[in-house]
Amino acid sequence: NAGVTQTPKFRVLKTGQSMTLLCAQDMNHEYMYWYRQDPGMGLRLIHYSVGEGTTAKGEVPDGYNVSRLKKQNFLLGLESAAPSQTSVYFCASSKREPRRTDTQYFGPGTRLTVL
Amino acid sequence: GESVGLHLPTLSVQEGDNSIINCAYSNSASDYFIWYKQESGKGPQFIIDIRSNMDKRQGQRVTVLLNKTVKHLSLQIAATQPGDSAVYFCAGRSGGSNYKLTFGKGTLLTVNP
Helix, strand or coil: CCCEEEECCEEEECCCCCEEEEEEECCCCCEEEEEEEECCCEEEEEEEEEECCEEEECCCCCCCEEECCCCCEEEEEECCCCHHHCEEEEEEEECCCCCCCCCCEECCCEEEEEC | CCCEEECCCEEEEECCCCEEEEEEECCCCCCEEEEEEECCCCCCEEEEEEECCCCEEECCCEEEEEECCCCEEEEEECCCCHHHCEEEEEEEECCCCCCCEEECCCEEEEEEC
16 A cells, blocks of 8 residues: 655756656545645645546646546646746545545655745 | 644753744634644654544643633643754644634644753
8 A cells, every 4th residue: 555656756857847646546546636845835735636537726736737538647737847846746635434534644745846 | 714834933952841932823713733743854643633513622641721711721741852943833623614724833742961
């Protein structure tokens, strides 16, 4: 049981390039989330999904797109990377069961640098 | 909305001492709180949670206290060990949202041997 995994672990992009970050979970969780973490800012929610085929915007969605084609995977895309998107990105997942939904389990993170 | 913050950005303690990390929240409708531990280069790890119908919850060496009157919660770590050195986050959920958490900025706990 690997929990939540993320690929890649590190990536350097040039401004304007595109990339996709992959998150996978093997806990059969319904809900999945993408956060970014910046120094002094805490974790901020980018997008989230409450089930396969559904996505919704979080606190800072601009410049990102997501897809949830399979229950276990949640993809985060950057169509045209900007230096402001330099950050550490975390994926998380949680159950849908009543009173169990709230605890989110996190992946190890992807460190992205945009030059 | 929810605003969650921490009183101190850093905390330094001696090994074996008890640590107390504080957190304040702004939304009186918040009904669920979590404490996470994040070690350098890793993702946040769940420590303990508490719902608003409780004042206190204990885990292994950790205790969370919730004071709804002043909208404050704290994480107490007993007999702090070097392995406890990490950044600690509190997160809160507003009552109207089933699954979105608002995170504080974190407190860096350093345990001196």
